[in-house]
Amino acid sequence: MKKISILFVCSLLIAGCSVFGNRSGYEQPGYKVVESLGESTEIRAYEPRVAAEARVENEDLDEGRDAAFRLLFDYITGSNRTDAKIAMTVPVESADTSEKIAMTAPVESSRTGDNEVYMRFFLPAKYDRETAPKPLDERVKIVDMPVQTVAVLRFSGVAGEETVAAKKRELLHSLKSTAWRPLSDAVVYFYDPPWTLPFFRRNEVVVAVGR
DSSP states (O other), rough: OOOOHHHHHHTTTSSSTTTTTOTTSSSSOOOEEEEEEEEEEEEEOOEEEEEEEEEEEEEEEEEHHHEEEEEEEHHTTBBBBOEEEEEOSOOOOOOOOEEEEESSSSSSEOOSTTTEEEEEEEETTTTTTTSSBSSSSSSEEEEEEEOOEEEEEESSOOOOHHHHHHHHHHHHHHTTTOOOOOOOEEEEEOSTTEEEEGOOOOEEEEEEEEE
């Protein structure tokens, strides 16, 4: 039997989600739609964001995502210098007065060179780089995400490596007939926990663009 992924086990701790998906309880980064390129593709302008980022090296993409997720999950559940805890639908009560960090959606993930996988959790808007709790693990960094214009292709189903690669090619192809040009490698946004029925999952491939 295939091992249960750390991503799945950790996600089980996040209450309030069903097999049909439920994102209403999670803060999302602010953006506006600049242009619609089709039913599932659009250009978005994102406001500045702050993210917790973890980078790991692993030849297996799923294992790399699990390892990065575990580092970030540890960070938002207390592995930081202020012992801040995640605020779940079923509240976690702590013995002190530490502030709670709310989980946000989406989660960003991508593979870089040399078998490196990185993942980002976007922090709630009330934080900036100075006020975000400092990670205890040096593999987790707090990073600024500036104002950014991106092209986004939304799709449902299981975001496996082959599917993601195909969707990235589809997104880049759709830009060829427009004035928008890719400025970076594409990344993936995940919005739903892994027990959500594939048809109801929201995934996106995202690439920074300019004219």
